[in-house]
Amino acid sequence: MNVQTRKELQVWAAKIRKTALKTIQDAGSGHIGGSFSIAEILAVLYFDQMHVDPANPDAGDRDRLILSKGHCSPAMYAALALRGFFSLDHLSTFRKIDSDLSGHVEMHVPGVDMSAGSLGQGLSTALGMALYGKSKKRDYRVFCIMGDGEIQEGQIWEAAMAAGFFGADNLIGFVDNNGLQLDGPLEEVMSPYPIGDKFRAFGWNVLEVDGNDVEQVADAVTLSSHIHNGRPTMIVADTIKGKGVSVFENQVRFHGGQPSPEEWQIAYAELNSKIAELEGLK
Numbered sequence: 204m205n206v207q208t209r210k211e212l213q214v215w216a217a218k219i220r221k222t223a224l225k226t227i228q229d230a231g232s233g234h235i236g237g238s239f240s241i242a243e244i245l246a247v248l249y250f251d252q253m254h255v256d257p258a259n260p261d262a263g264d265r266d267r268l269i270l271s272k273g274h275c276s277p278a279m280y281a282a283l284a285l286r287g288f289f290s291l292d293h294l295s296t297f298r299k300i301d302s303d304l305s306g307h308v309e310m311h312v313p314g315v316d317m318s319a320g321s322l323g324q325g326l327s328t329a330l331g332m333a334l335y336g337k338s339k340k341r342d343y344r345v346f347c348i349m350g351d352g353e354i355q356e357g358q359i360w361e362a363a364m365a366a367g368f369f370g371a372d373n374l375i376g377f378v379d380n381n382g383l384q385l386d387g388p389l390e391e392v393m394s395p396y397p398i399g400d401k402f403r404a405f406g407w408n409v410l411e412v413d414g415n416d417v418e419q420v421a422d423a424v425t426l427s428s429h430i431h432n433g434r435p436t437m438i439v440a441d442t443i444k445g446k447g448v449s450v451f452e453n454q455v456r457f458h459g460g461q462p463s464p465e466e467w468q469i470a471y472a473e474l475n476s477k478i479a480e481l482e483g484l485k
């Protein structure tokens with residue numbers, strides 16, 4: 204990846220964070236930690252890798268993306284608005300009673316391929332879409348982003364077994380391996396480790412990357428799309444919950460909790476400074 208592309212994707216990731224944060228602040232609620240950990244993944248998918256057209260969000264040949272950890276809607280809605288699926292202004296209606304932008308992603312929003320919120324269901328749906336695509340000889344890819352806490356759900360492993368068995372090689376999953384779930388560290392609540400070995404055992408290719416590094420994420424997606432060995436691919440993306448703002452990083456409190464007035468200020472200052480630095484303005 205050239206320096207320019209890397210920088211542009213880093214800027215998109217920072218803008219996804221800043222836009223998601225404003226969305227949450229306007230609403231007075233929303234999930235910061237898990238939204239911030241996937242900002243680079245969303246930046247790479249929407250601004251580099253996925254074949255999607257904001258003017259034609261339901262195009263039959265588009266790549267699909269299931270945000271199975273649907274509580275991280277602020278990040279996905281921010282990415283969709285920045286990519287032009289709907290206006291940035293519309294984000295101020297997030298979690299308001301008459302808005303289509305509810306707290307968990309819903310598929311009546313342009314660009315959202317599955318309603319999610321009850322964790323554990325997205326990989327099954329993604330697999331269905333992938334197998335349909337294969338049966339019709341369509342060449343779209345299906346992406347699915349799961350939380351590391353989410354993969355404690357049994358349904359994930361049924362889908363994983365089926366995807367390996369049925370050779371869904373157009374399916375590319377991400378586990379957002381940020382180490383924290385709602386109640387604390389996964390290691391204390393119920394460890395899913397080693398994650399990669401479990402998917403390998405079910406017949407998947409597994410790639411392990413720094414999920415907050417745009418270049419590593421993009422390379423993994425490119426590689427996954429060109430392997431063609433009849434296996435689905437799981438990208439185990441090591442990330443930091445709350446990544447990008449010092450006071451949010453690795454803090455369980457920001458799974459769903461809201462910042463203090465001082466923390467809001469710190470967050471905007473750090474994100475603005477990051478964007479200015481990347482854009483060469485300081």
Ligand SMILES: Cc1ncc(C[n+]2csc(CCOP(=O)(O)OP(=O)(O)O)c2C)c(N)n1
Nearest residue numbers: 237274320321322350351352353383384385
């Ligand atoms: C079936 C189900 N059980 C519980 C919840 C409540 N819940 C929302 S987020 C969350 C923690 C998920 O942890 P993880 O997948 O690691 O998400 P992240 O840290 O990336 O936000 C829980 C338990 C839910 N949405 N669905």
